[in-house]
Amino acid sequence: MPEPSAPVTELTSQYVSQVTNDLERNVKEQERITQEIASLQEQLAALQHDHTILVSMQEALGVVTSVGAPTATTEAPVVPAPRQQTTTTPSTRRAPKKVVTEPSEPRKRAARKPATAKPAAKKATGPTAQPTLVELVRRHLTEQQEPRSAAEVTEALGKAHPDREIQTKVIRTTLENLVARNNAQRSKQGSSVFYTVPVPSVPAPATAEESRPGAGE
Numbered sequence: 001m002p003e004p005s006a007p008v009t010e011l012t013s014q015y016v017s018q019v020t021n022d023l024e025r026n027v028k029e030q031e032r033i034t035q036e037i038a039s040l041q042e043q044l045a046a047l048q049h050d051h052t053i054l055v056s057m058q059e060a061l062g063v064v065t066s067v068g069a070p071t072a073t074t075e076a077p078v079v080p081a082p083r084q085q086t087t088t089t090p091s092t093r094r095a096p097k098k099v100v101t102e103p104s105e106p107r108k109r110a111a112r113k114p115a116t117a118k119p120a121a122k123k124a125t126g127p128t129a130q131p132t133l134v135e136l137v138r139r140h141l142t143e144q145q146e147p148r149s150a151a152e153v154t155e156a157l158g159k160a161h162p163d164r165e166i167q168t169k170v171i172r173t174t175l176e177n178l179v180a181r182n183n184a185q186r187s188k189q190g191s192s193v194f195y196t197v198p199v200p201s202v203p204a205p206a207t208a209e210e211s212r213p214g215a216g217e
Contacts, residue, residue: 056167060174062132136161137174138183138197147187147194150175 131139136157141148148156150172158166175195178184185198 053169056165056170057173060133060170061177062134133164133166133170134174134178137171138178141178141184141195141197144196147196149192149194153195 137153140153140156150168153175154166154168154171157164157171175184175186179186179195182198184195187194187196
């Protein structure tokens, strides 16, 4: 009786070793996939953050675009059901086609006409009446008597327009664009940067000597 127990014990130990190895591989695979998911989530969060900043900069520059944020999930395409074959003869299949297709064409044309009028209504009622962020910043600088920093402009516009999301970074970018277009001037006071609307230059009046004929000869 003690002789058959040795092979059984050896076989059991092999199974135990194999199960242990499989379990370790399973745990390592779970850890690897978890790390990949965390890395992909970080990349997605960074892309969403960049998307928000780019949309804000487009808003600041007054650019209108139809590109929207991607949806979280994509719907599976709808596959039409296969057509069932009938056992009718060709002569019996031709007669219903004339009756169905002829009245269906005017109905399809009548159904398509209201669809073309919808985009025009959307364009007419779109949010085009609100001023752009560039106009708001330029108007605010024009109304001020003293130079203003980007933080001060952001605070003033945030109070005047609480329904709009106004960020200091976007306001600073807008101010720099106005400076590049000669629509604003930039000055430094210590480590702070201030912006103001440029004052139109007035030509100096000519002196009596310059206006006298022959003075420059």
